[in-house]
Amino acid sequence: MRWSGQELGVEQTGALPGLARLNNLVRSVQTPEFAGVTFHEVLAKSALNRVPGQSAMPFGWTINPFRGCTHACAYCLHPDTAITMADGRERPLRDIRVGDEVLGTRLDGRYRRYTPSKVLANWTTRKPAYRIRLADGTTLVASGDHRFLTDRGWKHVVGAMAGADRRPYLTTSNSLMGFGRVRVEAPAPVWSDDYARGYLAGMIRGDGMIFRGEYARARGGVNRVTMFRLALADEEALHRTRGYLRRSGIDLSTFEFAQATPERRRMLGIRTGRRAYLETIERAIAWPESRSAAWDAGFLGGIFDAEGSCSRGVVRISNSDEEILCSIESALARFDLAFVREPATANRVANVRLRGGLPARTAFFRIAQPAITRKLAMAGTAVKTVADLRVVSIEPVGDEPIDLIDITTTTGDFVAAGVISHNCFARPTHEYLDLDAGADFDRQIIVKVNVADVLRPELRRPSWRHEPVALGTNTDPYQRAEGRYELMPGIIRALAESGTPLSVLTKGTLLRRDLPLLQDASTLVPIDLAMSIAVYDDDLQQSVEPGTPSTRARLATVTAAREAGFDCTVFLMPILPFLTDTREHLHHALGEAKRAGATSVIWAALHLRGSVKPWFLDWLEREHPDLLPKYRAMYPGASAYAPKEYRQWLAERMRPLIRAHGLVRGREDAVTGGVRSSGSGPVPAAIAASSVGPATLF
Numbered sequence: 301m302r303w304s305g306q307e308l309g310v311e312q313t314g315a316l317p318g319l320a321r322l323n324n325l326v327r328s329v330q331t332p333e334f335a336g337v338t339f340h341e342v343l344a345k346s347a348l349n350r351v352p353g354q355s356a357m358p359f360g361w362t363i364n365p366f367r368g369c370t371h372a373c374a375y376c377l378h379p380d381t382a383i384t385m386a387d388g389r390e391r392p393l394r395d396i397r398v399g400d401e402v403l404g405t406r407l408d409g410r411y412r413r414y415t416p417s418k419v420l421a422n423w424t425t426r427k428p429a430y431r432i433r434l435a436d437g438t439t440l441v442a443s444g445d446h447r448f449l450t451d452r453g454w455k456h457v458v459g460a461m462a463g464a465d466r467r468p469y470l471t472t473s474n475s476l477m478g479f480g481r482v483r484v485e486a487p488a489p490v491w492s493d494d495y496a497r498g499y500l501a502g503m504i505r506g507d508g509m510i511f512r513g514e515y516a517r518a519r520g521g522v523n524r525v526t527m528f529r530l531a532l533a534d535e536e537a538l539h540r541t542r543g544y545l546r547r548s549g550i551d552l553s554t555f556e557f558a559q560a561t562p563e564r565r566r567m568l569g570i571r572t573g574r575r576a577y578l579e580t581i582e583r584a585i586a587w588p589e590s591r592s593a594a595w596d597a598g599f600l601g602g603i604f605d606a607e608g609s610c611s612r613g614v615v616r617i618s619n620s621d622e623e624i625l626c627s628i629e630s631a632l633a634r635f636d637l638a639f640v641r642e643p644a645t646a647n648r649v650a651n652v653r654l655r656g657g658l659p660a661r662t663a664f665f666r667i668a669q670p671a672i673t674r675k676l677a678m679a680g681t682a683v684k685t686v687a688d689l690r691v692v693s694i695e696p697v698g699d700e701p702i703d704l705i706d707i708t709t710t711t712g713d714f715v716a717a718g719v720i721s722h723n724c725f726a727r728p729t730h731e732y733l734d735l736d737a738g739a740d741f742d743r744q745i746i747v748k749v750n751v752a753d754v755l756r757p758e759l760r761r762p763s764w765r766h767e768p769v770a771l772g773t774n775t776d777p778y779q780r781a782e783g784r785y786e787l788m789p790g791i792i793r794a795l796a797e798s799g800t801p802l803s804v805l806t807k808g809t810l811l812r813r814d815l816p817l818l819q820d821a822s823t824l825v826p827i828d829l830a831m832s833i834a835v836y837d838d839d840l841q842q843s844v845e846p847g848t849p850s851t852r853a854r855l856a857t858v859t860a861a862r863e864a865g866f867d868c869t870v871f872l873m874p875i876l877p878f879l880t881d882t883r884e885h886l887h888h889a890l891g892e893a894k895r896a897g898a899t900s901v902i903w904a905a906l907h908l909r910g911s912v913k914p915w916f917l918d919w920l921e922r923e924h925p926d927l928l929p930k931y932r933a934m935y936p937g938a939s940a941y942a943p944k945e946y947r948q949w950l951a952e953r954m955r956p957l958i959r960a961h962g963l964v965r966g967r968e969d970a971v972t973g974g975v976r977s978s979g980s981g982p983v984p985a986a987i988a989a990s991s992v993g994p995a996t997l998f
Contacts, residue, residue, distance in 0.1 A: 339747050339781065340745065344748035349364065361768070362769065363751065363791055364771075364774045364777075365777055366745060366746065366781060367774075381441070381717055384678075384715040385401065386401035397810065399783070401418055402714045403415075403416070403678060404710070404711030404712070404713050405720055413680055414679060414682075417709040417710050421707065430695065431695050434691060435691075436687045436689060438719070441702075441704075442457050443704055444457045449719070449722070450475060450476055451474065451476075455469055456468060456469045457694065472690070472694075473691075474690070476691065477685050479659050479662065479718050480689055480718040486666055489862070490863050495595070495597055495601075498594065498598025499541070499598035501585040501599050502604070505621075507530060508529065508530040509528065510528050511526065512526050527571065527573050528572050529570070529571040531568065532569070535568060536671040537605040542570050545570075548584060549580070552571060557569035596630075597635075600631050600667065601670045603628060605671055612680055615661050618652075620647065620648045620649045625650060625652060628652045629641065632654070635663070638654070638655040638656050640655055641653075657684060658686065661678075689718075751790070752791050755791060755795075759795070768801040771802060771804045771805070772805035776806050776807060776808050778804075778811050792821050793821070795825065796821035796824045801825045802828075804829050806830075806832065807831065809854060811860075816864075819865060829869070830870070830871055833855065833870050834874060834876075836851055837880070838851065858870060859896050869898065870893040870901045871902050872893070875905050877930070877931070877942065879927070894963060900964065902965070903954055905947050907942065908935050
């Protein structure tokens, strides 16, 4: 880390013009992880920004923790290699961030066991790459320097028997160590109706209580009592169950079922005594005449959260009810998951145990998608290779180097595509661990390091009316630098604790980090989430948005938000004339958004304000020179908006497509002329309003 300007009030040569002599400039920071970027850390005097009264924005207040945006300059090609996280779930390597916990290994006597491993650094490099194919069908792409754990120890991808390149290297006589990839996909997302009904059946039949009773009154007559109750130590499953029941109009009260003790965790419960609610719950958990794959997957997820365990990689689900046990076995058989029923205990409780080791475990969790993270962990499980991980071939990937990503972890290894992988390079991490890696940045980023601290007293003022606050209206609050500064958690907590509704618009996949916090905040205030995804052609997206997360990564973030219980709007903004306004592109874009779980789409034609216009036209002249005359005709002189005729033509194309994909919010949602809604439904507050640099176009 290189620090400059450690004293307040001293002119700093690395500062932006106008900032060098300001007393609120703490320091200017440069680091190789953000090569070419200078972060100017300032002490903000205020956090809340009032939107001018004449503005067309549908919100009155914003907060911008950053000025400038690192999205503009990051690498655009990120490997798709699946990394196993410490909780057993998978995430693409491109989405791994410093501070994440992945699955690593440790030596325990004669055995190697899986263990959580913290990511210390990640960075991008450009090297010749090789494609390694395994007998089970797994394909990995790695540099020649990369090392994998084999049945004969650690080996590089390529090497030599003698000379300067002599080192252990992979051959087709080697087998890699790990549990292999599982090519099983979930039959339905967790928000689908059939999955939800199956989950409720498994959870409530497994761990819920439904009571109906009568008792005589002292003065004659009969009291009829109904009660539903579900109490769990894991709030994730309780939250999911309550969310599903709320869909049916059942609003349950929450209560403390048991206090925490040194031997036992605190338990919360949900309950109701309303007879109508009870009847609705009973209908929801009834055994269906015909079970869909989604219902069976949901049932497995619910019964596992209620009665399941995963100790050292072995999945078991226990129950004493024969009908439930048979239903578990039937659902497992449907998905070709091998199992055995273990003998019942004295109290008639039997276990259905999954067979097949870690690959079967991974397949089960991918299908069932249980809510409780604690039960997914693989820590302590011995490394045993069940899959056929023999090396079949090792081939160069083309003649040119390609962009690759590597990470450094506390254990020195991680699990990639189901096999154990070593860190590629001996990188001096002591100087470079404070920030995420990147290269070719050319921005000056202002960071309001005390934004949460100044926000809290502003929200306590008697004059504050708790009006909605929009985040993401000028620069992206979840740009890459947020991974280093972590300003958003403090902002979210301050707004929620003060009773202030908030909305977030981002194109940053770092939003996933704060989804648990946003879930907690949503119990206090309304929260709107929106993801900006403008371009669904990979080559075009990489050209015009070179530093932003890929379209696929952002769609995955929409899915994660939906799984966390939020509605999520996709901002299809801007639509680029002659580039992304074809019926084929729009149909594809809306289909992808719908499949990701988007609840609505807001769209707008391109508008070019201020300094954005010359930047965009320069890009257009470089990448699509044939379109430059058309754009100059559409956006003449200082004109910022597309012609009215074009906007009307685009509306006639968009509206039936949005209706066909079921993505209408209210009657219609469009932002015509830039930032005005033409629909009757409320527009999420975080509408893109930026006019700073290329990243703010989308």
